Amino acid sequence: xxxxxxxxxxxxxxxxxxxxxxxxxxxxxxxxxxxxxxxxxxxxxxxxxxxxxxxxxxxxxxxxxxxxxxxxxxxxxxxxxxxxxxxxxxxxxxxxxxxxxxxxxxxxxxxxxxxxxxxxxxxxxxxxxxxxxxxxxxxxxxxxxxxxxxxxxxxxxxxxxxxxxxxxxxxxxxxxxxxxxxxxxxxxxxxxxxxxxxxxxxxxxxxxxxxxxxxxxxxxxxxxxxxxxxxxxxxxxxxxxxxxxxxxxxxxxxxxxxxxxxxxxxxxxxxxxxxxxxxxxxxxxxxxxxxxxxxxxxxxxxxxxxxxxxxxxxxxxxxxxxxxxxxxxxxxxxxxxxxxxxxxxxxxxxxxxxxxxxxxxxxxxxxxxxxxxxxxxxxxxxxxxxxxxxxxxxxxxxxxxxxxxxxxxxxxxxxxxxxxxxxxxxxxxxxxxxxxxxxxxxxxxxxxxxxxxxxxxxxxxxxxxxxxxxxxxxxxxxxxxxxxxxxxxxxxxxxxxxxxxxxxx
Amino acid sequence: xxxxxxxxxxxxxxxxxxxxxxxxxxxxxxxxxxxxxxxxxxxxxxxxxxxxxxxxxxxxxxxxxxxxxxxxxxxxxxxxxxxxxxxxxxxxxxxxxxxxxxxxxxxxxxxxxxxxxxxxxxxxxxxxxxxxxxxxxxxxxxxxx
Numbered sequence: 095x096x097x098x099x100x101x102x103x104x105x106x107x108x109x110x111x112x113x114x115x116x117x118x119x120x121x122x123x124x125x126x127x128x129x130x131x132x133x134x135x136x137x138x139x140x141x142x143x144x145x146x147x148x149x150x151x152x153x154x155x156x157x158x159x160x161x162x163x164x165x166x167x168x169x170x171x172x173x174x175x176x177x178x179x180x181x182x183x184x185x186x187x188x189x190x191x192x193x194x195x196x197x198x199x200x201x202x203x204x205x206x207x208x209x210x211x212x213x214x215x216x217x218x219x220x221x222x223x224x225x226x227x228x229x230x231x232x233x234x235x236x237x238x239x240x241x242x243x244x245x246x247x248x249x250x251x252x253x254x255x256x257x258x259x260x261x262x263x264x265x266x267x268x269x270x271x272x273x274x275x276x277x278x279x280x281x282x283x284x285x286x287x288x289x290x291x292x293x294x295x296x297x298x299x300x301x302x303x304x305x306x307x308x309x310x311x312x313x314x315x316x317x318x319x320x321x322x323x324x325x326x327x328x329x330x331x332x333x334x335x336x337x338x339x340x341x342x343x344x345x346x347x348x349x350x351x352x353x354x355x356x357x358x359x360x361x362x363x364x365x366x367x368x369x370x371x372x373x374x375x376x377x378x379x380x381x382x383x384x385x386x387x388x389x390x391x392x393x394x395x396x397x398x399x400x401x402x403x404x405x406x407x408x409x410x411x412x413x414x415x416x417x418x419x420x421x422x423x424x425x426x427x428x429x430x431x432x433x434x435x436x437x438x439x440x441x442x443x444x445x446x447x448x449x450x451x452x453x454x455x456x457x458x459x460x461x462x463x464x465x466x467x468x469x470x471x472x473x474x475x476x477x478x479x480x481x482x483x484x485x486x487x488x489x490x491x492x493x494x495x496x497x498x499x500x501x502x503x504x505x506x507x508x509x510x511x512x513x514x515x516x517x518x519x520x521x522x523x524x525x526x527x528x529x530x531x532x533x534x535x536x537x538x539x540x541x542x543x544x545x546x547x548x549x550x551x552x553x554x555x556x557x558x559x560x561x562x563x564x565x566x567x568x569x570x571x572x573x574x575x576x577x578x579x580x581x582x583x584x585x586x587x588x589x590x591x592x593x594x595x596x597x598x599x
Numbered sequence: 600x601x602x603x604x605x606x607x608x609x610x611x612x613x614x615x616x617x618x619x620x621x622x623x624x625x626x627x628x629x630x631x632x633x634x635x636x637x638x639x640x641x642x643x644x645x646x647x648x649x650x651x652x653x654x655x656x657x658x659x660x661x662x663x664x665x666x667x668x669x670x671x672x673x674x675x676x677x678x679x680x681x682x683x684x685x686x687x688x689x690x691x692x693x694x695x696x697x698x699x700x701x702x703x704x705x706x707x708x709x710x711x712x713x714x715x716x717x718x719x720x721x722x723x724x725x726x727x728x729x730x731x732x733x734x735x736x737x738x739x740x741x742x743x744x
Contacts, residue, residue, distance in 0.1 A: 221610075228614040228694045266617040340721045343623045343650050346638055369742040552742070559735035560742075573642065580738040584643045589622045 103275025104295035108141035118297035137167025137238030143175020171203035210239025211255035243510035250505035257497035348569035358528025359548035363397035373550035392528025393423025393492030399431020465493035498530035535587030619722030628681035658684030
């Protein structure tokens with residue numbers, strides 16, 4: 095079986111200026127003349143979800159003389175357009191099946207909002223479909239909204255409301271591809287075993303950073319190889335190949351070089367949610383049992399920035415024996431926190447230990463859970479990663495850049511898309527974050543990203559309870575475990591092979 | 600919904616691939632029992648797969664196998680793993696629903712089961728994976744002053 099899929103998106107068909115009819119015709123003609131088996135449109139067929147737009151769209155879509163799946167986008171749902179969508183275009187959710195392939199498309203729109211959501215009953219529907227088609231060798235889920243932060247989109251927003259849960263579901267079910275549109279920026283990421291492919295926009299005038307219209311080409315081969323190409327109307331093609339690998343067995347043979355304990359959200363305070371006993375026990379276990387080379391606190395050391403809480407937090411901090419790094423979280427800089435953090439813990443600085451470099455990045459802003467690295471911060475981050483090119487580079491920050499399960503994702507890092515691109519392109523060996531109250535370990539491209547849950551705050555989202563992470567770095571792999579703060583039971587967050595040469599070993 | 604061991608609702612119709620551990624830690628057949636036990640302690644795990652040079656899983660053993668097959672008969676710690684491992688592997692397909700897997704485990708009275716897909720071992724499912732939520736509940740009970 096070999097399948098070739100044309101993935102188009104964001105046509106924004108309207109009689110107004112937004113629609114570029116010539117770009118649409120160019121791409122539609124090309125799709126008709128080339129050997130595509132099927133075409134998937136990941137939404138924003140129309141510009142405003144209006145009747146006259148749907149009438150025109152149904153005419154324009156007929157120009158594509160191939161089997162066509164159309165997914166609704168936020169623009170299609172405007173003005174109760176989701177009802178017209180079903181009338182003029184087709185079902186909002188559905189399943190396409192051929193040989194070893196299944197494509198499940200799901201409506202991620204919220205009427206009148208640009209945000210996305212695959213919530214409640216729809217999430218359950220998607221789960222049931224994934225169970226039903228579990229046996230298919232190739233599984234593609236198509237939806238409109240993006241799943242991981244995208245570069246060059248300005249502000250990170252309109253993320254799927256429950257992006258963390260959706261990502262978790264797709265990874266657990268070993269979906270091969272998540273395809274989407276929405277942001278008008280073409281991009282391909284490998285997220286663990288999942289390829290996340292965003293199509294650019296096929297025929298809308300709203301293009302970012304002076305790019306041109308484009309569509310994606312997906313090829314699926316019997317031997318388990320998948321390729322995704324971004325094809326621009328200028329003819330330029332950027333192609334990436336992937337191989338489905340299901341068996342992941344690690345045979346530890348090499349030396350352990352470093353052990354890190356990562357924690358977050360201790361939220362020291364005198365509030366009832368602060369679990370002092372759990373923090374004490376965890377610190378005891380860290381000092382006596384785990385004996386790491388380095389302890390990293392990813393922020394929210396205090397619940398709010400008062401002198402009393404900082405003094406108390408500092409007492410705990412002093413009890414931790416190994417070398418330590420801490421970055422401020424958004425709680426830490428509330429009220430007097432901006433000053434207090436620096437008075438008690440000092441300005442976060444780059445720490446070099448043998449061949450490791452730990453690069454702290456400050457992302458917290460006043461009085462908001464939304465963080466930002468900033469355009470100058472991004473340049474500094476890139477510069478630090480380049481300056482420490484020959485080291486094992488660990489970036490430490492508070493805000494999560496990968497959506498966290500069981501939390502409402504609102505794009506916690508305002509410029510998460512650009513930051514993620516820098517981290518993956520500059521090949522940071524490890525990224526540690528600590529926001530959202532739940533634990534997660536996911537590799538994007540070649541960079542493992544680990545988020546810490548809360549070590550001692552009752553208001554968390556982790557079914558495992560309060561926890562911290564134990565990260566062991568070997569010459570040939572990174573093994574990360576979540577340690578239940580009270581009982582010490584372990585859960586594997588991830589093991590990742592280190593593929594790069596090891597000048598740092 | 601299955602609530603036998605946990606308060607986390609587990610979907611008994613979901614394929615076992617959803618619940619299995621997908622990244623496995625293994626040893627080579629020639630490795631000594633002592634080396635293998637060091638790996639178990641280092642990673643705090645109760646079982647290991649044994650893989651040959653072609654990454655094929657050729658055996659499996661648990662901590663209690665070490666007690667029963669090495670310590671009790673008095674074998675030396677240098678005994679290669681291949682001599683004590685279970686060679687006849689009990690496996691299920693990755694698409695088998697959870698409830699079927701639990702039935703098989705109960706019938707065979709085993710606490711760990713290997714998961715296969717397209718002829719290859721791709722995961723392991725362990726009963727202790729189900730105990731997460733009860734640990735959290737106990738934590739809450741002692742955290743409250």
